[in-house]
Amino acid sequence: KVARYNEAGGFVVLEFPVGHMPALQQRLFVYRGGLKIGEVKVTGPQRDDHIVADLTNGEAQAGDEVRDK
Numbered sequence: 001k002v003a004r005y006n007e008a009g010g011f012v013v014l015e016f017p018v019g020h021m022p023a024l025q026q027r028l029f030v031y032r033g034g035l036k037i038g039e040v041k042v043t044g045p046q047r048d049d050h051i052v053a054d055l056t057n058g059e060a061q062a063g064d065e066v067r068d069k
Contacts, residue, residue: 001014001015001063001064001066002014002015002030002060002061002062002063002064002065002066003050003062004062005060005061005062010054010055011052011053011054011055012030012040012053012055012060013050013051013052014040014042014050014051014052014066015050016051017049018048018049021046021049021051022042022068023042024042024043024044025041025042025043026041026042026068027039027040027041027042027068028040028041028042028066028067029066029068030058030059030060030064030066031064031066031067032061032064032065036058037058037059037060037064038055038057038058038060038064039055039056039057039058040054040055040060040066041053041054
């Protein structure tokens with residue numbers, strides 16, 4: 001899920017369960033209320049269960065769901 005969104009920087013901090021971290025450069029989709037609202041590209045860095053991704057399309061806010069499909 002999206003833990004934080006930095007609008008000025010155009011990036012999000014994503015939170016994943018330990019052991020389920022996406023690969024660097026992987027594209028993921030942001031969902032809110034079951035609707036796809038954005039796309040991010042994982043860029044890092046990673047810290048514990050958090051990783052940074054650039055918002056490449058759409059929007060995001062804290063609490064949004066992130067999936068690979």
